[in-house]
Amino acid sequence: MPANTMNEDLKRERQRCSFDPKELTYLLDGGEEKTEERRQREKFFLDDPELSETAPSDYLSHKEKYEHAVKKACIVFKKVQQLQAQGKAGMQNFREVLGGQLGSAILRDGNPLGLHYVMFIPTIMGQGTIEQQAEWISKAWNLEIIGTYAQTELGHGTFIRGLETTATYDPATEEFVLNSPTLTSYKWWPGGLGHTANYAVVVAQLYSQGICHGIHPFIVQLRDEETHLPMPGFENVRIPWNYMLMKNGKVLKDGSYVKSPSSKLTYGTMIFVRVVIVQDAANYLRKAVTIATRYSAVRHQSHIKESAPEPQILDFVTQQHKLFPQLATYFALHYSGAWLWDMYNNVTSELESGELDRLPELHALACCLKAVSAADAAQGIETCRLACGGHGYMSCSSLPITYGLVTAMVTYEGENTVLLLQTARYLMKAWQNCLDGQPLTPSVQYLNSVRRSFGGVYHKSVPWIIASMQRIAAGKIETAHRHMNDKIKRGVNSEDAWNETSIELVAASEAHCKAFIVETYYNSVQQIVPSVSQQLGKALTELCELYAVNTLLKNIGDLLRYSNVTTGDLENLQRWLEELLAAIRPNAVGIVDGFDINDAIIASPLGAYDGNVYERLFAEVSKSPLNAKPVNESFHKYLKPLLKSKM
Numbered sequence: 292m293p294a295n296t297m298n299e300d301l302k303r304e305r306q307r308c309s310f311d312p313k314e315l316t317y318l319l320d321g322g323e324e325k326t327e328e329r330r331q332r333e334k335f336f337l338d339d340p341e342l343s344e345t346a347p348s349d350y351l352s353h354k355e356k357y358e359h360a361v362k363k364a365c366i367v368f369k370k371v372q373q374l375q376a377q378g379k380a381g382m383q384n385f386r387e388v389l390g391g392q393l394g395s396a397i398l399r400d401g402n403p404l405g406l407h408y409v410m411f412i413p414t415i416m417g418q419g420t421i422e423q424q425a426e427w428i429s430k431a432w433n434l435e436i437i438g439t440y441a442q443t444e445l446g447h448g449t450f451i452r453g454l455e456t457t458a459t460y461d462p463a464t465e466e467f468v469l470n471s472p473t474l475t476s477y478k479w480w481p482g483g484l485g486h487t488a489n490y491a492v493v494v495a496q497l498y499s500q501g502i503c504h505g506i507h508p509f510i511v512q513l514r515d516e517e518t519h520l521p522m523p524g525f526e527n528v529r530i531p532w533n534y535m536l537m538k539n540g541k542v543l544k545d546g547s548y549v550k551s552p553s554s555k556l557t558y559g560t561m562i563f564v565r566v567v568i569v570q571d572a573a574n575y576l577r578k579a580v581t582i583a584t585r586y587s588a589v590r591h592q593s594h595i596k597e598s599a600p601e602p603q604i605l606d607f608v609t610q611q612h613k614l615f616p617q618l619a620t621y622f623a624l625h626y627s628g629a630w631l632w633d634m635y636n637n638v639t640s641e642l643e644s645g646e647l648d649r650l651p652e653l654h655a656l657a658c659c660l661k662a663v664s665a666a667d668a669a670q671g672i673e674t675c676r677l678a679c680g681g682h683g684y685m686s687c688s689s690l691p692i693t694y695g696l697v698t699a700m701v702t703y704e705g706e707n708t709v710l711l712l713q714t715a716r717y718l719m720k721a722w723q724n725c726l727d728g729q730p731l732t733p734s735v736q737y738l739n740s741v742r743r744s745f746g747g748v749y750h751k752s753v754p755w756i757i758a759s760m761q762r763i764a765a766g767k768i769e770t771a772h773r774h775m776n777d778k779i780k781r782g783v784n785s786e787d788a789w790n791e792t793s794i795e796l797v798a799a800s801e802a803h804c805k806a807f808i809v810e811t812y813y814n815s816v817q818q819i820v821p822s823v824s825q826q827l828g829k830a831l832t833e834l835c836e837l838y839a840v841n842t843l844l845k846n847i848g849d850l851l852r853y854s855n856v857t858t859g860d861l862e863n864l865q866r867w868l869e870e871l872l873a874a875i876r877p878n879a880v881g882i883v884d885g886f887d888i889n890d891a892i893i894a895s896p897l898g899a900y901d902g903n904v905y906e907r908l909f910a911e912v913s914k915s916p917l918n919a920k921p922v923n924e925s926f927h928k929y930l931k932p933l934l935k936s937k938m
């Protein structure tokens with residue numbers, strides 16, 4: 292590929308952008324210095340020849356992919372240690388390198404050490420006593436041991452109260468005896484469990500003095516630390532008393548059980564990961580939308596006017612309608628994720644001092660935000676793939692693999708429907724409190740004001756949209772609450788009534804979450820605008836407006852049902868949407884440039900900074916081993932005899 296060539300369309304796009312993309316980069320990183328540090332860190336990993344791909348891993352076997360991933364994970368770990376030694380790597384860098392965009396670019400086929408960092412260490416930190424933390428954290432942190440989080444079984448992933456693995460305390464030896472007696476009690480799914488980890492946090496039903504005390508976490512050795520040979524399976528496996536993580540619930544040496552202040556504290560690691568997923572989903576979406584936007588600026592096809600040359604496909608308004616809402620969704624999830632992260636940290640420190648009041652609200656928000664961000668990012672990435680036509684289908688475009696990674700988020704760490712129903716539980720209680728005149732927590736305060744007024748005349752503003760979305764959410768919450776209570780009044784028992792109303796409950800939960808996201812996004816942008824240039828402020832405001840208008844327009848039916856909006860108002864909203872697409876159009880490439888994603892992380896010929904799409908695509912397919920020889924052996928073995936036999 293000729294050096295230093297920049298696609299002419301992208302050059303023009305960059306000239307017409309109204310703001311300086313660097314300003315957006317600095318804003319997202321938290322300052323110019325932070326951007327520089329991140330770039331240096333990325334360079335440190337991406338320029339390492341041992342970490343760069345000689346050939347795309349698509350052409351490796353499953354076994355080779357695993358071995359390759361282990362090798363690279365070890366190199367990455369050593370490099371993180373080097374950074375730590377220089378004082379350049381804190382927790383945030385760990386997160387970025389081991390699990391974030393950078394990590395997923397280096398470890399394209401998965402990180403065998405991912406669960407060690409995302410769940411094993413956080414569980415010890417969150418569920419272990421000070422002594423247990425002292426014993427295990429440094430070993431784990433320095434990778435003297437490799438752990439995973441073994442909760443899900445073949446028979447149960449969602450309903451963790453139904454797990455079958457047992458840990459029975461034997462006071463005579465001061466040990467727990469672990470058993471997985473059935474096929475369905477096999478631990479199934481934990482990342483790294485197959486070949487990498489030699490320890491795990493195993494979640495099991497605790498029995499002591501003949502009583503089951505529910506699920507608790509235990510540290511269990513899985514493999515010999517030297518030979519890596521597996522320890523015997525889960526049949527009467529004995530572990531010492533202090534291998535039960537006892538920060539919350541405890542078993543005393545005599546076998547008596549001391550209850551946790553809340554049995555749900557055992558679920559703490561899951562809350563942590565749900566919170567992290569919101570940001571992670573947003574980051575994958577911004578990678579996909581960068582690829583699709585740059586490609587759409589380079590790709591020319593068809594006609595808008597017969598007399599004019601073929602336009603950039605980005606000039607089709609339908610294409611803008613596919614892509615620009617994804618740009619906006621990235622920001623919406625980014626700011627909601629940041630808000631949730633702050634709340635998580637505040638509530639966690641309150642828990643440390645024994646205050647549990649805000650745990651239910653955190654749980655309710657983490658559940659619905661995880662569900663909505665995973666679903667919207669997955670759908671957004673798929674929209675980006677479709678927006679790239681045939682080339683988006685190619686695995687080298689990185690869009691299919693990105694979609695695959697994000698669609699898994701819909702299932703893991705709490706299946707989306709199940710999590711939305713958890714939030715719905717909270718909302719039903721909140722509505723009852725609202726009816727009873729009881730105080731409401733901040734995230735459901737709007738229920739009070741919406742109950743007082745149904746109306747609100749249309750005006751072209753995000754606050755009007757937020758109020759409309761809150762009205763939809765409150766309407767759906769009220770409807771579900773009423774329908775469920777009607778059933779109960781008719782004699783249906785409350786559990787069946789819950790199941791029979793669950794379609795409406797899930798919808799209520801989603802509507803509540805969407806209203807929360809729009810409001811949080813709007814408030815964040817309001818705070819940011821005064822501190823950035825007028826041009827960037829305008830671009831950020833337009834994106835926020837687009838997210839709000841587009842989200843509302845996707846729910847026209849609900850809007851008509853739950854507010855006094857007129858068809859004229861809907862036409863005004865449609866016009867506003869179209870105005871916003873036109874306003875964002877000149878800045879689209881500038882916005883994705885502002886994300887400042889390194890080409891090696893983009894890893895797609897469609898989305899590189901220089902826009903040399905066709906040259907890069909050609910170079911990419913040339914790497915296929917299938918293209919190394921002009922005639923494949925299968926021709927001689929199978930096709931030729933078949934062709935002959937037909938003659």
Ligand SMILES: CCCCCCCCCCCCCCCCCCCCCC(=O)SCCNC(=O)CCNC(=O)[C@H](O)C(C)(C)COP(=O)(O)OP(=O)(O)OC[C@H]1O[C@@H](n2cnc3c(N)ncnc32)[C@H](O)[C@@H]1OP(=O)(O)O
Nearest residue numbers: 386390391408409412449450451555558654703704705716
């Ligand atoms: C230190 C290093 C740091 C740096 C590290 C950084 C590293 C790099 C990181 C980079 C980023 C990469 C990130 C992505 C990668 C991720 C990979 C992950 C892979 C995936 C892993 C997994 O996939 S791992 C398994 C997850 N498996 C679930 O997720 C099960 C779902 N299933 C349930 O979670 C329960 O089953 C379910 C439904 C709640 C019902 O639980 P249940 O039956 O016990 O409860 P009920 O429904 O009866 O509810 C009774 C009452 O409990 C309340 N409540 C329930 N939960 C509560 C809670 N958590 N907190 C408070 N309250 C709670 C509820 O609100 C009710 O309250 P009320 O009574 O007042 O209404």
Ligand SMILES: Cc1cc2nc3c(=O)[nH]c(=O)nc-3n(C[C@H](O)[C@H](O)[C@H](O)COP(=O)(O)OP(=O)(O)OC[C@H]3O[C@@H](n4cnc5c(N)ncnc54)[C@H](O)[C@@H]3O)c2cc1C
Nearest residue numbers: 440441442443447448449480481482699703704705706708
């Ligand atoms: C890529 C990946 C990595 C994973 N990593 C780990 C790991 O490291 N450690 C670990 O322990 N686990 C891990 N898991 C397991 C994961 O946490 C579970 O798959 C997840 O919690 C869903 O549980 P399930 O598979 O039992 O689904 P199910 O609960 O069987 O879901 C199937 C269907 O049933 C529905 N359903 C179930 N219960 C209800 C309900 N109460 N109300 C309404 N509908 C319901 C669901 O909505 C869904 O449509 C991983 C999973 C994946 C896909």
